[in-house]
Amino acid sequence: MFEIKDLKFAYKKSVPVLKGVNLALEEGEIGVLLGKNGAGKSTLFKCVLGLLKATGEILFDDKDISKASRTERAKLIAYVPQELSFGELTVFDSVLTGRIARFGLIAGQDDREVVNRVLEELELTHIATKNVNQLSGGERQKVAIARALAQEPQMLVFDEPTGNLDVQNEQLIFGLAKRIASEKKITILIAIHNLNFAMDFGDKFFMMKDGEIKHTGGVEILNENTISDVFGVKAAILEAEGRKAIVYGG
């Protein structure tokens, strides 16, 4: 189980960005973080990843990892960013960088086997020797996920992973993430802007505003009132053939 308890962070003391965030996710559960730009989602992710030092607790199975070393943290949590950058490396080498926390200085045969297995699972084997920078946006996003999976983490953090992708690739990446959560029992914490995708995708929702989580729960918490409160827009929930869709305005 992954838990965040009373997490607080401020870039300047007088302006707190996170004002005591609490959230919990079970193993293999997908938690979707929703909120306007500037609500504190990216800062929360950076605190979870250890890129920023916050006060409060970050717990894995009741063990506080907020003071764990970078290597220990990398074995537990992996990151898939929105802006992808790899350098001029092959797909295989890019994914192998995900093993650094495991191998230390020199990559061994077992690390190469893990990479080969991950590439196979994500159907990237045929492009393993290609330069990542010559791939399409969707393929590059899959390589970023493969790099994260090569860390063999207990949790994946996705920061708006489909922001630069077309609808087809967006569906492909979300489908992949869902498969990873259910098959590998990896907990996922993800920030998504598109509420309709979020509804289809998440198990648990955390609606964030001004550095606090205002609403927590299942898909039922996404309604006209909470959307208006968190995003400041009018919305209507339409239902057809057992599926819900959010329509804005009106």
Next chain:
Amino acid sequence: MESVATNVLEVQKKMRIKKAIIISSLFLLTVVMFFVCWFVGVAKMSVKDCFEALGHRGDVNDINALIIWNTRFPRVIAAVVAGAGLAVAGLIMQTTLGNVMASPSTLGVSNAAVFGANLSIIGFAGGFLSSGADFAKTVNTFNPFAVSLIAFLFSSASVMLVLALCRIKKFSPNTIVLAGIAIGAIWTAGTTMLQIFATDVGLSAAVIWSFGDLGRVTLTQDYIMLGFVGAAIILFFCLSWRFNAMLGGDNIARSVGVNVTALRVTGLLVGSLITAMCVSFLGIIGFVGIICPHVVKKLLGHNHVVSIPITALTGSLLLLFADTIARTIANGIALPVGAVTSLLGAPFFLFMLFTAKERV
């Protein structure tokens, strides 16, 4: 799926073979160039004379042995070591600063070394204790080791100063580059001030010192450089995968377990100290640290496991080649090797830049 995996293994095997062939060829070429650089020079000796002289080390009556062992051997060793060191320092600077324009001197080490050397030559008449800038003292007390030592002390102090300042901004790459330029400008201004007060002899000595020249090096200095540059390249090679992770940006590198700040400071400090040592012993040798990493990255990609050893070999090869040209082209006058590296390197680099196919 199995056939796809088999194909990929085949391609990976072919890539490994290709890289092994390139490394072996470069190594062989460097060995050949080492002997060419050793055996060719102002004194026209036949290959047979050269090989015979190899067996007469220490024989003060054999003029050929003296030329081969006392004059040429230290400079070819310097070419191999300084070429490898400067090229790898350039590569690591470019990676740690995420800046393709970064060079071994980005932190202002060369400017600081030149200031230190000028201070020693002009201010202390080329020694430690003498003072004044009169002709007799400059001629009589000039001590190359003192000049190199003071140049090294100033360039090391400059690196420490830049890094200490940048600690305030958490070692942000852009801040480091700009701080390096600013501190370098201060040293250059100081050098100009010193030169205003120099005698003609002192000024000439100071200016000539700053030309990159392998001829002034001693075997002891070679061994000091070899020890430091060798250890630095081994250290960088061990950190190859961490540098690879850094290519994806600081946040990605941190998320896979890399201590980015420590890696950046280590890379900049060790890379700058390599440069400081080479400049202090040999003067300024430009362009090796820019051209070699770029050519290697363009041909073989950015994986540091491959690019660090190949960049080192390429640097040695370029400096051996440039030194051979520098000593043979001007009919008895050895040109500054620093000028030859740029003169030969820049057109080749431009050719590569505009004609080489992008790596797959």
